[in-house]
Amino acid sequence: MSEPRKLEVLRAIVEDYVHSREPVGSKALVERHHLGVSSATIRNDMALLEEEGLIAAPHTSAGRIPTDKGYRLFVDRISAMKPLSAAERRAIHSLLEGADDVDDILERTVRLLSQLTNQVAVVQYPHSNQARLRHIEFVLLAPRQVLVVLIADSGKVEQRVVDAGTDVTDEDLTLLRARFLASISGAPLAHLPQLLAPVVALCPPALQSPAAVLARGLDKLAESSRDERMMMAGTANLARSNVDFPLSIGPVLEALEEQVVMLRLLSEMAEDPRGVTVSIGRENPYDGLSEASVVATGYGPGAAAKIGIIGPTRMDYPSSMAAVRAVARYLSRILGS
Amino acid sequence: MSEPRKLEVLRAIVEDYVHSREPVGSKALVERHHLGVSSATIRNDMALLEEEGLIAAPHTSAGRIPTDKGYRLFVDRISAMKPLSAAERRAIHSLLEGADDVDDILERTVRLLSQLTNQVAVVQYPHSNQARLRHIEFVLLAPRQVLVVLIADSGKVEQRVVDAGTDVTDEDLTLLRARFLASISGAPLAHLPQLLAPVVALCPPALQSPAAVLARGLDKLAESSRDERMMMAGTANLARSNVDFPLSIGPVLEALEEQVVMLRLLSEMAEDPRGVTVSIGRENPYDGLSEASVVATGYGPGAAAKIGIIGPTRMDYPSSMAAVRAVARYLSRILGS
DNA sequence: TGTTAGCACTTGGGCATGTTGAGTGCTAAG
DNA sequence: CTTAGCACTCAACATGCCCAAGTGCTAACA
Numbered sequence: 001m002s003e004p005r006k007l008e009v010l011r012a013i014v015e016d017y018v019h020s021r022e023p024v025g026s027k028a029l030v031e032r033h034h035l036g037v038s039s040a041t042i043r044n045d046m047a048l049l050e051e052e053g054l055i056a057a058p059h060t061s062a063g064r065i066p067t068d069k070g071y072r073l074f075v076d077r078i079s080a081m082k083p084l085s086a087a088e089r090r091a092i093h094s095l096l097e098g099a100d101d102v103d104d105i106l107e108r109t110v111r112l113l114s115q116l117t118n119q120v121a122v123v124q125y126p127h128s129n130q131a132r133l134r135h136i137e138f139v140l141l142a143p144r145q146v147l148v149v150l151i152a153d154s155g156k157v158e159q160r161v162v163d164a165g166t167d168v169t170d171e172d173l174t175l176l177r178a179r180f181l182a183s184i185s186g187a188p189l190a191h192l193p194q195l196l197a198p199v200v201a202l203c204p205p206a207l208q209s210p211a212a213v214l215a216r217g218l219d220k221l222a223e224s225s226r227d228e229r230m231m232m233a234g235t236a237n238l239a240r241s242n243v244d245f246p247l248s249i250g251p252v253l254e255a256l257e258e259q260v261v262m263l264r265l266l267s268e269m270a271e272d273p274r275g276v277t278v279s280i281g282r283e284n285p286y287d288g289l290s291e292a293s294v295v296a297t298g299y300g301p302g303a304a305a306k307i308g309i310i311g312p313t314r315m316d317y318p319s320s321m322a323a324v325r326a327v328a329r330y331l332s333r334i335l336g337s
Numbered sequence: 338m339s340e341p342r343k344l345e346v347l348r349a350i351v352e353d354y355v356h357s358r359e360p361v362g363s364k365a366l367v368e369r370h371h372l373g374v375s376s377a378t379i380r381n382d383m384a385l386l387e388e389e390g391l392i393a394a395p396h397t398s399a400g401r402i403p404t405d406k407g408y409r410l411f412v413d414r415i416s417a418m419k420p421l422s423a424a425e426r427r428a429i430h431s432l433l434e435g436a437d438d439v440d441d442i443l444e445r446t447v448r449l450l451s452q453l454t455n456q457v458a459v460v461q462y463p464h465s466n467q468a469r470l471r472h473i474e475f476v477l478l479a480p481r482q483v484l485v486v487l488i489a490d491s492g493k494v495e496q497r498v499v500d501a502g503t504d505v506t507d508e509d510l511t512l513l514r515a516r517f518l519a520s521i522s523g524a525p526l527a528h529l530p531q532l533l534a535p536v537v538a539l540c541p542p543a544l545q546s547p548a549a550v551l552a553r554g555l556d557k558l559a560e561s562s563r564d565e566r567m568m569m570a571g572t573a574n575l576a577r578s579n580v581d582f583p584l585s586i587g588p589v590l591e592a593l594e595e596q597v598v599m600l601r602l603l604s605e606m607a608e609d610p611r612g613v614t615v616s617i618g619r620e621n622p623y624d625g626l627s628e629a630s631v632v633a634t635g636y637g638p639g640a641a642a643k644i645g646i647i648g649p650t651r652m653d654y655p656s657s658m659a660a661v662r663a664v665a666r667y668l669s670r671i672l673g674s
Numbered sequence: 675t676g677t678t679a680g681c682a683c684t685t686g687g688g689c690a691t692g693t694t695g696a697g698t699g700c701t702a703a704g
Numbered sequence: 705c706t707t708a709g710c711a712c713t714c715a716a717c718a719t720g721c722c723c724a725a726g727t728g729c730t731a732a733c734a
Contacts, residue, residue, distance in 0.1 A: 002676090025726050040678055043727070061685045061726045101497055139474050139486070147488060149476070149496070157484065157496045160438075235572065235594060239587030250576030257572060339705090362697050377707050380698070398697045398714045 008035065009045045010054055011078045014066050018316055021243065023063030068281035068313060071293070075278050075317050082318040084326055088116055092330050102126070102156070102335070106231050109307070109331055114234025116323040119311035120256065124266055125229045126305045126335065131156065131189050133222075136181060138173040138214060146173065146210075148217040150225065152189060158221040164210040176211055179203065180218070189222040228263050232256060237311070244291075244312030251288030256310070261286055266306040269296050276321045281313045295320045299328040300335050307331065345372065346382045347391055348415045351403050355653055358580065360400030405618035405650060408630070412615050412654050419655040421663055425453055429667050439463070439672070443568050446644070446668050451571025453660040456648035457593065461603055462566045463642045463672065468493065470524050470559075473517060475510040475551060483510065485551060487558040489526060495562045499554040501547040513548055516540065517555070526559040565600050569593060574648070581628075581649030588625030593647070598623055603643040606633050613658045618650045632657045636665040637672050644668065 012033045016024040026039040026046060035042065046064055049055045054070035057063070066074065084092075095112055099105045106123050113121035131152040139147040144167055149159045179202075184195045196215040203211040235256065238249045245252065255261050265286060269277040279294045293315055296308025307328050309320055349370045353361040363376040363383060372379065383401055386392045391407035394400070403411065421429075432445055443460050450458035468489040476484040481504055486496045516539075521532045533552040540548040572593065575586045582589065592598050602623060606614040616631045630652050633645025644665050646657055 023726090027726075038678055039726095040680090041676080044677085047728075057727085059685065061683090061724090063726070135476065135478055135484075137474065137476050137484075137486075139472065139488075141472055141488065147472070147474075147486075147494065149474075149484075149486060151476075151478065151484060157498070159486070159494045159496060161494070233594065236587050236590035239585050239590055242585065248576050248579065250573050253573035253576055257570065360697090364697075375707055376697095377709090378705085381706085384699075394698085396714065398695090398712090400697070 006045050007078055014074045017065050018314055023058055023065050025063035071280045079318045081322040084322055110231050110233040113327045117309050117320050118237050119309040120234045121309050122230055122232045123307040124305045126300045132186050133184055138177050140170050143167045150221040156225055158225045162213055162217040164213055168210045192222045193219050241312050244314050252292055255286055255288040266296055276325050295324050297324055297328045299332045343382050344415055351411045354402050355651055360402050362400035408617045416655045418659040421659055433671055447568050447570040450664045454646050454657050455574050456646040457571045458646050459567055459569045460644040461642045463637050468526050470521055475514050477507050480504045485554040493562055495558040499550055501550055505547050529559045530556050578649050581651050589629055592623055592625040603633055613662050632661050634661055634665045636669045
């Protein structure tokens with residue numbers, strides 16, 4: 001009983017099943033792959049594989065299908081990432097054409113990824129957790145209304161209009177801005193609250209109240225810049241792979257709509273040496289995704305933000321992983337510039 | 338052959354079918370509703386209704402189901418909006434708790450509406466079509482990088498970072514800003530392109546190139562501020578009513594993902610005297626929605642922005658219409674404050 | 675020890691056939 | 705205009721049958 005052949009058999013089963021959606025039997029296996037042994041031998045191997053919980057038979061006289069564990073072994077030890085086709089590379093590279101702002105880039109990216117893989121694609125907005133403050137601006141819109149703008153070195157810009165409470169002048173704002181900036185420029189956004197309090201205290205009495213308001217505005221901006229969002233595309237692909245979700249695609253759609261769930265899911269995916277992480281079926285920490293797999297990776301500075309796809313466990317892992325990785329790399333490059 | 342009874346029969350058919358999802362026959366009708374006549378009479382009426390294309394039989398020996406045209410007549414002439422339950426009213430009124438910014442309000446609103454109706458809910462962001470320019474700001478981030486901020490009187494703020502092409506100074510920016518502002522302040526966003534071109538031409542030669550870049554930046558901002566967005570919730574409800582979409586929910590999901598399609602759809606829905614518009618099945622201008630119905634209405638100033646739900650043609654119209662209208666009214670009130 | 679051929683056995687799926695019941699349209703009488 | 709009655713249609717269900725695919729096991733073999 002050769003170990004390598006057993007793996008080869010598992011690989012063949014996974015590939016055939018992913019391709020045909022039908023349980024695969026010993027005979028069909030020896031026909032489609034030249035394994036050099038007879039179907040009886042394969043049967044023995046399959047019995048072993050079943051004992052180990054790597055494959056299972058839906059009913060007595062049917063072929064076998066891979067279990068979650070089987071897929072796991074497949075992606076971990078057997079599969080090599082399938083290189084992308086020239087057309088796919090071209091598609092990725094033409095992604096950049098005419099894209100301007102971050103939102104736009106991300107939107108194009110998820111669309112592309114969902115088309116490449118025929119699955120649902122999700123992308124997390126670039127992290128700004130460790131982002132540092134680069135610039136702030138106060139703009140007087142009306143005697144009491146001030147536009148507060150905050151720019152992080154991640155490139156993200158947040159703004160909001162606040163009511164100063166009392167009338168303020170342009171000069172007041174310039175003064176306040178200079179004071180604020182002096183003590184918070186370059187600081188991590190997370191530290192803003194602690195840093196701002198003393199500055200407000202040191203302001204001239206007449207400006208105490210507007211200063212406090214503006215500081216609070218900055219706090220809120222920093223907060224909402226930290227809070228994470230995501231984009232998604234290709235949900236219609238789920239409908240096509242209806243059959244692959246024995247229950248229904250309902251729970252999957254629910255999971256996708258719960259951004260909180262998705263964000264936790266993505267961020268909990270540990271980084272894999274090969275750079276792409278896969279979470280299969282019941283491995284997922286969320287029940288609704290017990291029949292789905294997630295293929296994800298990090299991108300951007302520190303690979304902190306995640307991008308990935310979600311589909312049925314019966315999925316072409318090698319291609320998906322290759323696509324996710326390629327798109328992530330390209331995305332990193334675009335955003336890095 | 339009494340006309341009122343015929344309508345009564347149609348109403349009964351629609352109600353029963355919506356309730357049971359099964360073709361309804363003459364006998365079941367006289368049992369469930371006290372129509373005061375025998376099933377044979379009903380059969381005659383039904384034959385008439387079928388001739389007029391209001392109902393149809395899936396096959397010879399089955400009951401009838403309403404056609405698109407039947408539903409249309411139902412919503413136009415027969416149905417009364419079903420008043421909301423006390424619990425539903427309460428749900429709507431507790432919507433406001435803790436909501437702060439517009440995004441948040443809209444998100445809560447669509448969620449609520451999708452839960453109330455068990456359908457997919459969509460809401461368009463409040464229009465800023467006729468918005469006017471209130472303020473612009475240029476902020477120097479790096480020798481060549483300029484943050485362009487545009488504020489509309491609708492309260493919307495758009496910003497983006499542009500590359501000036503050549504080095505510029507703070508003084509340059511102050512000058513440009515003053516010139517630009519002089520000629521476009523208060524102008525409708527739509528007119529920006531025409532107004533900016535001559536200003537750029539009149540700038541000192543040294544500033545021509547950055548001026549052009551900034552003008553283009555403003556154009557784009559005005560454009561993206563005009564461009565409309567929407568939010569959506571409850572797509573998982575589609576999976577539940579899987580059965581109601583004979584083909585698949587795929588096309589519906591596709592339509593929902595195409596914001597362009599959805600926005601056109603919503604804005605093309607003419608206003609109904611009763612305040613809620615319904616578009617049924619093939620009436621929809623988009624093929625993917627030929628088995629779906631849209632119930633929508635306007636909200637906010639001039640009822641310009643739309644909110645609505647999307648579900649299978651076999652839908653509880655009276656309840657849906659009531660829910661949409663109630664939520665829209667409440668939303669108008671919140672935003673109006 | 676690993677491989678192979680052969681064989682008995684299991685079982686879901688396809689097919690032909692029969693039965694049932696809901697529902698219709700029509701006719702003739704009230 | 706309404707109604708009872710009746711012949712007719714047809715999807716849905718059930719039943720029985722057979723077949724093919726696939727398995728596990730055993731015994732022979734290298």
